[in-house]
Amino acid sequence: MTRKKIWLGVENAMDFRALLRNRLDQNGWEVATIDDDTDWWVDQNWEVRSTRQANGLTLFPNLMVDPQHEGTHKSNAVWSITASTRLPAGRTDTTGQVAAMAMQKGRLDRNLNAFIGELNDYRNDRHRSQQAKHSG
Numbered sequence: 001m002t003r004k005k006i007w008l009g010v011e012n013a014m015d016f017r018a019l020l021r022n023r024l025d026q027n028g029w030e031v032a033t034i035d036d037d038t039d040w041w042v043d044q045n046w047e048v049r050s051t052r053q054a055n056g057l058t059l060f061p062n063l064m065v066d067p068q069h070e071g072t073h074k075s076n077a078v079w080s081i082t083a084s085t086r087l088p089a090g091r092t093d094t095t096g097q098v099a100a101m102a103m104q105k106g107r108l109d110r111n112l113n114a115f116i117g118e119l120n121d122y123r124n125d126r127h128r129s130q131q132a133k134h135s136g
Contacts, residue, residue: 009031010098016108017044019060020081021118028123029059030054041065041091043074046121053060053127059119067091079103098122 023032033047037115043063061083069077080103082088085096099118101111 015065016078016103016112019108019112023112024048024061027116027120029119032058038090041067042088043078044108046086050121050123054123054130057123057126059085059122060087062088064091081115082113114134 014033024031028051030051031046032049035045035047036043038045041064043065044116046061046063048059048061055060063078063082064080064082065074066077066079071077081101082094083099084094088095088097099115099122101115104111
């Protein structure tokens with residue numbers, strides 16, 4: 001395993017944001033906004049838009065904080081990432097959720113691939129349903 005590959009496994013907990021952004025970009029998702037003025041249970045809400053099929057489709061990745069976390073530095077306590085069709089109203093709100101991944105040491109790369117795959121699957125399903133409406 002090369003040094004670079006180890007980094008992609010994320011040595012530093014903060015690097016997962018750069019990795020997430022890079023994977024989104026590689027898969028045709030543009031990060032429109034990042035909001036870190038959030039409630040205790042979420043570190044950041046991102047807004048991403050598709051730049052490929054279903055162009056303009058918007059999803060909201062949410063960097064969720066471990067509910068057991070105590071302290072002021074919640075950015076160090078992100079334990080999962082969810083993505084939904086709208087911003088969640090609360091910690092347990094899963095309305096419109098299209099993907100979720102756990103932040104597991106040693107499995108971040110694989111979990112992130114599956115997460116991005118779920119976003120892409122949702123986008124592809126939306127694209128197909130739009131095409132069916134217009135062709136029927």
